[in-house]
Amino acid sequence: MHLQRPLVAVPATETARSIGRLMPWLGIALAGVLISTSPVLAEPFDFTPIDVPGATLTQPMGINNSGQIVGFYWDSSFQSHGFLDVNGTFTNVDVPGSAWSEATGINNQGDIVGVYQTSVSSPNVISHFYHGFIYDGSSFQARFRLRPMRR
Numbered sequence: 001m002h003l004q005r006p007l008v009a010v011p012a013t014e015t016a017r018s019i020g021r022l023m024p025w026l027g028i029a030l031a032g033v034l035i036s037t038s039p040v041l042a043e044p045f046d047f048t049p050i051d052v053p054g055a056t057l058t059q060p061m062g063i064n065n066s067g068q069i070v071g072f073y074w075d076s077s078f079q080s081h082g083f084l085d086v087n088g089t090f091t092n093v094d095v096p097g098s099a100w101s102e103a104t105g106i107n108n109q110g111d112i113v114g115v116y117q118t119s120v121s122s123p124n125v126i127s128h129f130y131h132g133f134i135y136d137g138s139s140f141q142a143r144f145r146l147r148p149m150r151r
Contacts, residue, residue, distance in 0.1 A: 052083055052090050060085075062105035070103035070112050082114050095133055095140050103135075111136050113143075 052058045055073035063069045069085040070093065082093030082103035094101045098116040105113045112135040119129075132143040 050085060052085075058083075061103060064106045064108045064110070066108065066110075068106055068110060070106045070114070072102035072114075082112075082116075084112065093135055095131075095135075101133075 050058055050060050050069060050071070052073040054076065056076060056078065057074040058071065059073065060069050060071040062071070067087070070083065071085075072080050072082050074080055080100035080102055082095075082101040084091045084093050084103065084106070093103045093112055093114065095116040097118065099119050101114060101116040103112050103114040113132065114135070115130055115132055117130050134141045134143055
């Protein structure tokens with residue numbers, strides 16, 4: 001015959017006492033976590049702002065192992081342009097004939113990928129076509145076309 005223990009309700013005061021007995025240990029554990037993740041003990045690092053000169057917004061999007069950074073920025077008319085940053089020297093990465101361009105990634109060989117937009121206008125419709133590109137430093141290659149947006 002198997003006898004079951006009856007369920008016993010533990011008074012709230014007993015639960016509070018149990019938690020109270022654990023509090024010093026929880027405090028010590030928390031202090032250990034805080035000390036081990038303290039900025040004083042963290043590896044040193046340098047923070048370098050990335051700001052395209054004259055831009056109203058700069059958004060880095062990718063970096064390779066050489067520290068080359070790509071992204072996009074808005075000029076004073078809020079037009080989006082791609083950029084490449086090599087040791088603080090900025091180069092535009094704009095697909096010729098595009099309405100706007102954005103560089104979104106760079107590999108260790110320096111090939112840049114991104115997106116750009118072209119516009120086709122007619123009296124009744126303005127269509128915007130989005131394309132992907134690869135830029136190898138000398139020429140752009142369109143890689144795909146995304147769905148158009150119509151207004």
